[in-house]
Amino acid sequence: MTRLPVVILTSFLSVTAFAVPYAEYILAPSQRDLSPVSVHQANGTVINAAGVTTSGSGGTTFNSVSAVTYDYTKNIGGLVSFVISSSSDSEQYIGISFTESSMWISPDGCDATQNIAIDETLWFKITGPGNYSVEPLHDRGGFRYLNVYHNTTGNVTLSHLQTYFTAMPHFPDDGLRDYTGYFHSNDEKLNRVWYAGAYTDQLCTIPSTAGNSLVDLDATDPDVPTVWWSNSTLTNGSSAFTDGPKRDKLIWPGDFAISVPGVFLSTDDAITVKLSLQQLFASQNATTGALPWFAQPVHVFPDNSFMDFGKVVFSFNYHLFTLLGLHNYWIYTGDDEYLQNNWNRFKLGLNYSLSFVDATGLANVTSSFDWLRVGMGGHNIEANSILKHTLDVAVALAYAVNDTSHVASWSNASTAIASAANTLLWDSTASLYKDNETTTLHPQDGNVWSIISGIASANQSTAISSALAARWGPYGAPAPEAGTTVSPFITGFELQAHFLAGQPQRAIDLMRFMWADFMLGDPRMTNSTYIEGYDTSGALHYPAYTDDARISHSHGWSSGPVLALSTFAAGLHVLNASSWVAHPQPGNLTNVEAGFEVGHGKYAANYSITAGGAKYTFSTPKGTKGSLVLDVPTCNGEFAILGNVSGNDGHSKSKRGSGHTKSFHWSKQIKHRGFEASPWRCGVWGPSSPSAHSSANDGSITIDGLAGGNYTVDITCT
Missing domain, CATH: 2.60.120.260 (Galactose-binding domain-like)
Known part of the structure; x- marks a missing residue:
């Protein structure tokens, strides 16, 4: 069932002055x-x-x-x-x-x-x-x-x-709370969840000279305390964005996959992302194009076996996460020069990934290294979903740098992956994809990524969302590919998958009980930051580790709700520095608002239920353009938008229609796409292609070609 969208203009307009709204929720200290x-x-x-x-x-x-x-x-x-x-x-x-x-x-x-x-x-x-x-x-x-x-x-x-x-070392001593983004809703649990995610990312931003040295990594006696130092140099600047502030204190692209958007949506710390991403590219194999499992530090003392291991080990997925990280950085910054400077590295890396594709059309993964799951390898659904998404991203970047020589081959490879995955890996009985052809395991990671990447159709996405929710336990969503693990990392992607499947309420429910009630509310937690992973029983045991004391309680890869709430619930999808999609998916929230400022301008949105329907107010930077997507209400009604619709002079335009039939009567300014819904997709790195997805909603209405500016949308049921 689709909920009625809406937003409040008065709160929205106060954003333009840009004092930090809702500062009472910020966990960062006011001084050091x-x-x-x-x-x-x-x-x-x-x-x-x-x-x-x-x-x-x-x-x-x-x-x-x-x-x-x-x-x-x-x-x-x-x-x-x-x-x-x-x-x-x-x-x-x-x-x-x-x-x-x-x-x-x-x-x-x-x-x-x-x-x-x-x-x-x-x-x-x-x-x-x-x-x-x-x-x-x-x-x-x-x-x-x-x-x-x-x-x-x-x-x-x-x-x-x-x-x-010492976190955020490049910020002024009295500027740690100077957020450029905010979030608020009628649900106090979700308010706390967003700000704890933002603070987790802040703690993971450490002095560049404070990386792990792993001086006693090879210790073997569990009864003798180990020596620990934090004196590796991680970047060529003053800060580094790491997976955790306690450990590993290294630059891991897997964590980037979900935490970097949260950085831009809260503090817009572009320089740290850039420095850290560049260190990943600096570790690329210049011959093969292989990118590292983690970035090699600029300097480490003493030398140790793990750092040496990191020079040679290859992770198929983490390699792709670095490529996607470049796209993600470019989306929010519009830094065309940086993109151009790293474009050849990107192409070399993507070509290396494509070298694993065999006659089936799928990549045959030969490396077992991933996010500490087990069984990675073969025609793996997670790896192939991420590869397809990267190929679609590559097409968008190719047009941005005006180098389209590979667009046709990349598009063909993307299509082939989707076709082969559905032929070889889809299990219609379980309504889930298998991990590969040799197993009956239905992983969390591969199934959520199948939705994000567009491998799953609208109907499959709906079915996958239902099947995943049916597996939830009292402490969250399980990742059976990692034993009895609950992985906030992969579940952060699951949040996106439920939104993309047209099931926002599932994502909101999951954030409420997994992140708010357990990850913040349990007395064993820090009440402020998010744990790396734990057992499905609720025990603070991460099955990937033998030593429970090693678990990080502040891990950037667990901060997925920042993106989920700002981008999906409030509907502020930044596609790149010049285009956007506004599509609120508030579930049962009666009010939700978000805003942020990035290099190319400010975004804000406010949705509220009203007595007769709903209101959605949003603002996007001048000089940009985008689309408004509204889920079709389950009532007959009138839709009115005030703003610069298709270049008009700001006068109100009214659009009428029925939520019960396939026949709508809209004026020519509206590009209506009927019950098949809007064929656009916005995952963690923006759209994989303009026509990759049809939502499983009751239907949606899209208005294309909106110029950046201020808009008020009223929906009234009649």
Whole structure:
């Protein structure tokens, strides 16, 4: 069933002044020097444990063996320092350790950054009064809890304890909350979900010199804390966009696949995306065109086996994610020069992917490396769906750089993939695609990507959406290709798939119970950022890891709701710097609004249910053009749009029709496409082709050729 679209003009118009709306939801701090907010727990003999918190006063004294765990109430990251006002002698020691989840508070060390055991505690010999600071090579991104230990006889008094927040290092110290984007709805759960996603992406933006060094990666004793350093240089600038602030603290293109749009929709941190993307291209094999599983750091010390492994390993999908990352960067920035400079790298990389296509028309994947799922290989539906989408993106980019020599072959390859996938991999009984011809597994990743890429038809998309929703458990959507895993990464793409299948309510429901109720609401979480993955039972165990302490609780690939809510629910689809589609899909939300500013201008939209129907108000940059898509209401009614419709002078145009029949009577300015709906598609990187998709909605109405500007749409049921 299709809901009635609408938006409120007054809230929308306030956006144009562009004070940061809804700043009360922003989790980023107002300045970098942060004191702990409260005492989580204290052990031993501690006097005035809360003295060094934001609400405390006076010193905190540790007597004999004692400890305090301080709570910042949200995930943060940075360099810790403390001031000693007095000590009983010069042989006292204070230990500092960190944890994101309350599950890993320990006197023995920190939650893990490496493959085995927990990370060592940082110990300071207290030689007398003064300031003591953690060295930059121990910059700890990602912790909510700060543990302070005293392990000797005697006593030590702290008069001050703080963390210098190091995320977003290139932003002004007082500018961390200066968002260029916003979101709000009538649902407080979704409001929190959007801002936690934006903050997760901020924490993943680290100083470029604070990457993982994996100094003790080859440790084998789970009972001995491992050495940890954060001193690799990741980019040639001051910042880097990594998968997580605790670990891996490396540039992974898989994370880019879903988190980069969230960056543009919240902070428009284009420079960090550009620097990080360029490091991925710098790691490309100049002969084959193969792109890395992760970007090689500019400098790493000491050398270790994992970094060496990263120089030679190839991931079919992560290779494609880098290519798609270039498109995604170009969409929001309009940086034609950057696109042109990397165009030959893009073509070389795409040709390498096409070298895996065999006589079936599908790519035969020979590498098992992906997002920590198992069984990757063969005529894999996920890999081939992503390849098809990349081919469609390549066609759009070819026209942008005026190099269309490969357009025909790329288009033919895209068509062949879709045909072969439906012949060889579609299981009509399950209403899902198989992982490949040799298995009965129906993966989450490949099925959601089949919708995004347009391999699945409208009817198949509807069926897939239903089948995926039927598999949900109490803690989210399962990814059976990774055992008993719930993957927020792949589920972020599932959100898009439900919207594209004309089922926005499923996406909204999934965000409410998986992201809001569990990933934010569970007391084991950080209440501010999103976990990397967990078990379908709700256990904080990521089946890909043997060490549960290693799980990241701030992972950019889990921030998919930022894109889902701004782009799909509010309907602001940026196709490139000159074109857009406005298509609200609010589900059962009675009000939803979003806005953002990127390099080529500002976008805003506001949808609201009214007494007699709905209103949708939206604004797009001058000099752009686009289309308005409205889902057909389930009533007879009148549709009126005020704005620059097909170049008119801003006077109101009324369009009448019935939501119950296939016969509509619209004026000539309207290009009506009937119950087959609008054949456009907007996934995570914009449209794969102008005619790739027909929605499974009851129908939709499209107005093409709208000039950038301000529009008000009223829908009234009669």
